[in-house]
Amino acid sequence: MNPPLLEIRNLVKRFGGLVATNGANLSVHKGEVHALIGPNGAGKTTLIHQISGALESDEGTMVFDGVNILGMSMHKRVAAGLARSYQITSIFKKLTVLDNVALAVQARSGSSFRFWRAAISEAAIFNEANEILEQVGLGSKARVIAGSLAHGEQRQLELGITLGTRPKLLLLDEPMAGMGPEDSEKMVELLSALKGQSTVLLIEHDMAAVFRLADRMSALVYGQVIASGIPCEVRANPEVKRAYLGEETV
Missing domain, CATH: 3.40.50.300 (P-loop containing nucleotide triphosphate hydrolases)
Incomplete structure:
Protein backbone atom coordinates (compact mmCIF):
# COMPACT_ATOMS: atom_id res chain seq x y z
CA MET A 1 0.00 0.00 0.00
CA LEU A 82 -5.39 20.10 -1.37
CA ALA A 83 -8.58 21.10 -3.19
CA ARG A 84 -12.23 20.87 -2.27
CA SER A 85 -15.01 20.72 -4.82
CA TYR A 86 -18.72 21.47 -4.88
CA GLN A 87 -19.63 23.20 -1.61
CA ILE A 88 -16.57 25.45 -1.68
CA THR A 89 -15.91 25.70 -5.41
CA SER A 90 -18.28 27.89 -7.42
CA ILE A 91 -18.50 28.59 -11.12
CA PHE A 92 -18.40 31.96 -12.86
CA LYS A 93 -21.82 31.79 -14.47
CA LYS A 94 -21.30 34.69 -16.90
CA LEU A 95 -18.07 33.28 -18.33
CA THR A 96 -17.78 30.44 -20.80
CA VAL A 97 -17.15 26.90 -19.64
CA LEU A 98 -13.62 27.09 -21.10
CA ASP A 99 -12.83 30.37 -19.35
CA ASN A 100 -13.91 28.90 -16.00
CA VAL A 101 -11.36 26.11 -16.22
CA ALA A 102 -8.70 28.35 -17.78
CA LEU A 103 -8.94 30.66 -14.76
CA ALA A 104 -8.18 27.71 -12.46
CA VAL A 105 -5.20 26.71 -14.61
CA GLN A 106 -3.97 30.32 -14.64
CA ALA A 107 -4.37 30.67 -10.86
CA ARG A 108 -2.31 27.54 -10.32
CA SER A 109 0.51 29.01 -12.40
CA GLY A 110 0.67 31.98 -10.03
CA SER A 111 -0.65 34.55 -12.48
CA SER A 112 -2.88 37.32 -11.16
CA PHE A 113 -6.47 37.53 -12.36
CA ARG A 114 -5.65 41.18 -13.20
CA PHE A 115 -3.70 39.85 -16.16
CA TRP A 116 -6.58 37.73 -17.46
CA ARG A 117 -6.89 39.64 -20.74
CA ALA A 118 -3.20 39.21 -21.47
CA ALA A 119 -3.47 35.53 -20.59
CA ILE A 120 -6.08 34.95 -23.32
CA SER A 121 -3.21 34.78 -25.80
CA GLU A 122 -1.45 32.08 -23.80
CA ALA A 123 -2.29 28.98 -25.79
CA ALA A 124 -0.86 26.58 -23.21
CA ILE A 125 -3.45 27.62 -20.60
CA PHE A 126 -6.34 27.03 -22.97
CA ASN A 127 -4.91 23.82 -24.35
CA GLU A 128 -4.77 22.40 -20.83
CA ALA A 129 -8.26 23.73 -20.04
CA ASN A 130 -9.64 22.05 -23.17
CA GLU A 131 -7.99 18.76 -22.20
CA ILE A 132 -9.62 18.96 -18.76
CA LEU A 133 -13.02 19.67 -20.32
CA GLU A 134 -12.64 16.56 -22.47
CA GLN A 135 -11.73 14.61 -19.34
CA VAL A 136 -14.91 15.70 -17.51
CA GLY A 137 -17.18 15.24 -20.52
CA LEU A 138 -17.69 18.89 -21.42
CA GLY A 139 -15.47 19.20 -24.48
CA SER A 140 -18.41 20.09 -26.69
CA LYS A 141 -19.59 22.78 -24.25
CA ALA A 142 -16.35 24.81 -24.13
CA ARG A 143 -17.87 27.97 -25.67
CA VAL A 144 -21.17 27.74 -23.80
CA ILE A 145 -21.92 30.28 -21.05
CA ALA A 146 -21.51 28.37 -17.76
CA GLY A 147 -24.75 29.64 -16.23
CA SER A 148 -26.75 27.98 -18.99
CA LEU A 149 -25.50 24.48 -18.15
CA ALA A 150 -27.84 21.93 -16.60
CA HIS A 151 -27.31 21.05 -12.94
CA GLY A 152 -25.35 17.88 -13.65
CA GLU A 153 -23.16 19.67 -16.17
CA GLN A 154 -22.40 22.41 -13.64
CA ARG A 155 -21.20 19.69 -11.26
CA GLN A 156 -18.98 18.34 -14.04
CA LEU A 157 -17.62 21.87 -14.59
CA GLU A 158 -16.90 22.27 -10.87
CA LEU A 159 -14.91 19.05 -11.03
CA GLY A 160 -13.04 20.42 -14.03
CA ILE A 161 -12.25 23.68 -12.22
CA THR A 162 -10.87 21.72 -9.29
CA LEU A 163 -8.79 19.49 -11.55
CA GLY A 164 -7.38 22.68 -13.10
CA THR A 165 -5.51 23.29 -9.84
CA ARG A 166 -3.82 19.86 -10.25
Whole structure:
Protein backbone atom coordinates (compact mmCIF):
# COMPACT_ATOMS: atom_id res chain seq x y z
CA MET A 1 0.00 0.00 0.00
CA ASN A 2 1.17 3.51 -0.82
CA PRO A 3 2.19 5.74 2.13
CA PRO A 4 -0.46 8.09 3.56
CA LEU A 5 -0.87 11.34 1.68
CA LEU A 6 -3.09 12.63 4.50
CA GLU A 7 -2.66 11.50 8.10
CA ILE A 8 -5.08 12.81 10.75
CA ARG A 9 -4.65 12.02 14.43
CA ASN A 10 -6.90 12.92 17.38
CA LEU A 11 -8.64 15.74 15.52
CA VAL A 12 -11.19 17.69 17.57
CA LYS A 13 -13.67 20.42 16.68
CA ARG A 14 -15.99 21.91 19.29
CA PHE A 15 -18.94 24.23 18.82
CA GLY A 16 -19.57 25.38 22.36
CA GLY A 17 -20.65 22.27 24.25
CA LEU A 18 -21.06 20.22 21.06
CA VAL A 19 -18.09 18.09 20.01
CA ALA A 20 -18.46 17.61 16.25
CA THR A 21 -15.22 15.69 15.71
CA ASN A 22 -14.02 13.83 18.76
CA GLY A 23 -10.48 12.52 18.42
CA ALA A 24 -10.91 11.50 14.77
CA ASN A 25 -8.15 9.42 13.16
CA LEU A 26 -7.95 8.98 9.39
CA SER A 27 -5.34 7.95 6.82
CA VAL A 28 -5.80 8.56 3.10
CA HIS A 29 -3.23 6.88 0.86
CA LYS A 30 -1.82 8.14 -2.41
CA GLY A 31 -3.81 7.12 -5.47
CA GLU A 32 -6.86 5.76 -3.68
CA VAL A 33 -10.50 6.74 -3.58
CA HIS A 34 -11.32 6.79 0.13
CA ALA A 35 -14.98 7.08 1.12
CA LEU A 36 -16.03 8.60 4.44
CA ILE A 37 -19.41 7.20 5.46
CA GLY A 38 -21.64 7.74 8.46
CA PRO A 39 -25.18 8.64 9.50
CA ASN A 40 -26.47 12.20 9.34
CA GLY A 41 -24.90 14.30 12.09
CA ALA A 42 -21.83 12.05 12.35
CA GLY A 43 -19.47 14.96 11.65
CA LYS A 44 -18.45 14.08 8.08
CA THR A 45 -18.85 17.56 6.59
CA THR A 46 -17.24 19.15 9.66
CA LEU A 47 -14.22 16.91 9.15
CA ILE A 48 -14.02 17.90 5.47
CA HIS A 49 -14.22 21.57 6.55
CA GLN A 50 -11.31 20.99 8.92
CA ILE A 51 -9.23 19.27 6.25
CA SER A 52 -9.87 22.01 3.68
CA GLY A 53 -9.16 24.77 6.19
CA ALA A 54 -12.69 26.19 6.17
CA LEU A 55 -12.85 25.39 9.90
CA GLU A 56 -10.03 25.69 12.38
CA SER A 57 -9.40 22.58 14.48
CA ASP A 58 -9.21 22.77 18.27
CA GLU A 59 -6.86 19.82 18.81
CA GLY A 60 -4.94 17.15 16.94
CA THR A 61 -2.48 16.84 14.07
CA MET A 62 -3.04 16.87 10.33
CA VAL A 63 -0.11 15.95 8.09
CA PHE A 64 -0.55 16.41 4.34
CA ASP A 65 2.22 15.30 2.00
CA GLY A 66 4.69 15.33 4.89
CA VAL A 67 3.73 18.79 6.20
CA ASN A 68 1.63 19.55 9.30
CA ILE A 69 -1.08 21.81 7.83
CA LEU A 70 -2.98 22.43 11.07
CA GLY A 71 -3.39 26.20 11.30
CA MET A 72 -2.54 26.71 7.60
CA SER A 73 -4.93 28.98 5.68
CA MET A 74 -7.27 27.52 3.07
CA HIS A 75 -5.55 29.22 0.12
CA LYS A 76 -2.18 27.88 1.25
CA ARG A 77 -3.65 24.38 1.45
CA VAL A 78 -4.94 24.74 -2.10
CA ALA A 79 -1.48 25.88 -3.22
CA ALA A 80 -0.02 22.82 -1.47
CA GLY A 81 -2.31 20.58 -3.54
CA LEU A 82 -5.39 20.10 -1.37
CA ALA A 83 -8.58 21.10 -3.19
CA ARG A 84 -12.23 20.87 -2.27
CA SER A 85 -15.01 20.72 -4.82
CA TYR A 86 -18.72 21.47 -4.88
CA GLN A 87 -19.63 23.20 -1.61
CA ILE A 88 -16.57 25.45 -1.68
CA THR A 89 -15.91 25.70 -5.41
CA SER A 90 -18.28 27.89 -7.42
CA ILE A 91 -18.50 28.59 -11.12
CA PHE A 92 -18.40 31.96 -12.86
CA LYS A 93 -21.82 31.79 -14.47
CA LYS A 94 -21.30 34.69 -16.90
CA LEU A 95 -18.07 33.28 -18.33
CA THR A 96 -17.78 30.44 -20.80
CA VAL A 97 -17.15 26.90 -19.64
CA LEU A 98 -13.62 27.09 -21.10
CA ASP A 99 -12.83 30.37 -19.35
CA ASN A 100 -13.91 28.90 -16.00
CA VAL A 101 -11.36 26.11 -16.22
CA ALA A 102 -8.70 28.35 -17.78
CA LEU A 103 -8.94 30.66 -14.76
CA ALA A 104 -8.18 27.71 -12.46
CA VAL A 105 -5.20 26.71 -14.61
CA GLN A 106 -3.97 30.32 -14.64
CA ALA A 107 -4.37 30.67 -10.86
CA ARG A 108 -2.31 27.54 -10.32
CA SER A 109 0.51 29.01 -12.40
CA GLY A 110 0.67 31.98 -10.03
CA SER A 111 -0.65 34.55 -12.48
CA SER A 112 -2.88 37.32 -11.16
CA PHE A 113 -6.47 37.53 -12.36
CA ARG A 114 -5.65 41.18 -13.20
CA PHE A 115 -3.70 39.85 -16.16
CA TRP A 116 -6.58 37.73 -17.46
CA ARG A 117 -6.89 39.64 -20.74
CA ALA A 118 -3.20 39.21 -21.47
CA ALA A 119 -3.47 35.53 -20.59
CA ILE A 120 -6.08 34.95 -23.32
CA SER A 121 -3.21 34.78 -25.80
CA GLU A 122 -1.45 32.08 -23.80
CA ALA A 123 -2.29 28.98 -25.79
CA ALA A 124 -0.86 26.58 -23.21
CA ILE A 125 -3.45 27.62 -20.60
CA PHE A 126 -6.34 27.03 -22.97
CA ASN A 127 -4.91 23.82 -24.35
CA GLU A 128 -4.77 22.40 -20.83
CA ALA A 129 -8.26 23.73 -20.04
CA ASN A 130 -9.64 22.05 -23.17
CA GLU A 131 -7.99 18.76 -22.20
CA ILE A 132 -9.62 18.96 -18.76
CA LEU A 133 -13.02 19.67 -20.32
CA GLU A 134 -12.64 16.56 -22.47
CA GLN A 135 -11.73 14.61 -19.34
CA VAL A 136 -14.91 15.70 -17.51
CA GLY A 137 -17.18 15.24 -20.52
CA LEU A 138 -17.69 18.89 -21.42
CA GLY A 139 -15.47 19.20 -24.48
CA SER A 140 -18.41 20.09 -26.69
CA LYS A 141 -19.59 22.78 -24.25
CA ALA A 142 -16.35 24.81 -24.13
CA ARG A 143 -17.87 27.97 -25.67
CA VAL A 144 -21.17 27.74 -23.80
CA ILE A 145 -21.92 30.28 -21.05
CA ALA A 146 -21.51 28.37 -17.76
CA GLY A 147 -24.75 29.64 -16.23
CA SER A 148 -26.75 27.98 -18.99
CA LEU A 149 -25.50 24.48 -18.15
CA ALA A 150 -27.84 21.93 -16.60
CA HIS A 151 -27.31 21.05 -12.94
CA GLY A 152 -25.35 17.88 -13.65
CA GLU A 153 -23.16 19.67 -16.17
CA GLN A 154 -22.40 22.41 -13.64
CA ARG A 155 -21.20 19.69 -11.26
CA GLN A 156 -18.98 18.34 -14.04
CA LEU A 157 -17.62 21.87 -14.59
CA GLU A 158 -16.90 22.27 -10.87
CA LEU A 159 -14.91 19.05 -11.03
CA GLY A 160 -13.04 20.42 -14.03
CA ILE A 161 -12.25 23.68 -12.22
CA THR A 162 -10.87 21.72 -9.29
CA LEU A 163 -8.79 19.49 -11.55
CA GLY A 164 -7.38 22.68 -13.10
CA THR A 165 -5.51 23.29 -9.84
CA ARG A 166 -3.82 19.86 -10.25
CA PRO A 167 -4.73 18.73 -6.71
CA LYS A 168 -2.77 16.06 -4.91
CA LEU A 169 -5.91 15.36 -2.86
CA LEU A 170 -9.43 16.04 -4.05
CA LEU A 171 -12.14 16.44 -1.40
CA LEU A 172 -15.63 15.68 -2.70
CA ASP A 173 -18.60 16.36 -0.43
CA GLU A 174 -21.69 14.68 -1.92
CA PRO A 175 -20.79 15.19 -5.60
CA MET A 176 -24.03 13.52 -6.73
CA ALA A 177 -26.40 15.55 -4.52
CA GLY A 178 -29.47 16.69 -6.44
CA MET A 179 -28.69 14.59 -9.50
CA GLY A 180 -31.02 12.23 -11.29
CA PRO A 181 -30.00 8.64 -12.11
CA GLU A 182 -28.50 9.50 -15.52
CA ASP A 183 -26.36 12.38 -14.23
CA SER A 184 -25.31 10.32 -11.19
CA GLU A 185 -24.18 7.49 -13.42
CA LYS A 186 -22.18 9.94 -15.54
CA MET A 187 -20.47 11.32 -12.42
CA VAL A 188 -19.62 7.82 -11.20
CA GLU A 189 -18.01 7.10 -14.57
CA LEU A 190 -16.02 10.36 -14.42
CA LEU A 191 -14.78 9.63 -10.90
CA SER A 192 -13.97 6.03 -11.86
CA ALA A 193 -11.76 7.39 -14.65
CA LEU A 194 -9.80 9.39 -12.06
CA LYS A 195 -8.89 6.29 -10.06
CA GLY A 196 -5.15 5.85 -9.97
CA GLN A 197 -4.60 9.38 -11.34
CA SER A 198 -5.88 11.39 -8.37
CA THR A 199 -6.28 10.76 -4.66
CA VAL A 200 -9.89 11.33 -3.59
CA LEU A 201 -11.61 11.65 -0.21
CA LEU A 202 -15.31 11.20 -0.90
CA ILE A 203 -18.49 11.79 1.11
CA GLU A 204 -21.53 10.42 -0.69
CA HIS A 205 -24.91 9.11 0.50
CA ASP A 206 -25.47 7.01 -2.63
CA MET A 207 -24.00 3.83 -1.19
CA ALA A 208 -24.24 1.93 -4.46
CA ALA A 209 -21.94 4.56 -5.97
CA VAL A 210 -19.66 4.46 -2.92
CA PHE A 211 -19.13 0.72 -3.17
CA ARG A 212 -18.40 1.03 -6.89
CA LEU A 213 -15.84 3.79 -6.39
CA ALA A 214 -14.09 3.28 -3.06
CA ASP A 215 -10.79 1.44 -2.69
CA ARG A 216 -10.98 1.96 1.09
CA MET A 217 -13.52 3.51 3.41
CA SER A 218 -13.88 4.79 6.95
CA ALA A 219 -17.03 4.96 9.06
CA LEU A 220 -17.51 8.08 11.19
CA VAL A 221 -19.96 8.02 14.11
CA TYR A 222 -20.32 10.77 16.72
CA GLY A 223 -17.15 12.41 15.43
CA GLN A 224 -15.00 9.29 15.74
CA VAL A 225 -13.76 6.89 13.06
CA ILE A 226 -14.97 3.49 14.27
CA ALA A 227 -13.71 1.37 11.35
CA SER A 228 -11.41 1.67 8.32
CA GLY A 229 -10.49 -0.80 5.63
CA ILE A 230 -11.60 -2.19 2.29
CA PRO A 231 -15.35 -1.73 1.68
CA CYS A 232 -16.44 -5.30 2.35
CA GLU A 233 -14.62 -5.32 5.72
CA VAL A 234 -16.15 -2.02 6.85
CA ARG A 235 -19.62 -3.07 5.70
CA ALA A 236 -19.36 -6.31 7.71
CA ASN A 237 -17.99 -4.62 10.84
CA PRO A 238 -20.37 -5.21 13.80
CA GLU A 239 -19.87 -1.67 15.14
CA VAL A 240 -20.74 -0.18 11.77
CA LYS A 241 -23.84 -2.37 11.55
CA ARG A 242 -24.96 -1.23 15.00
CA ALA A 243 -24.34 2.41 14.15
CA TYR A 244 -26.39 2.07 10.98
CA LEU A 245 -29.27 0.10 12.49
CA GLY A 246 -32.29 0.97 10.36
CA GLU A 247 -30.17 2.85 7.81
CA GLU A 248 -30.05 1.90 4.14
CA THR A 249 -26.27 1.94 4.07
CA VAL A 250 -25.78 -1.65 5.23
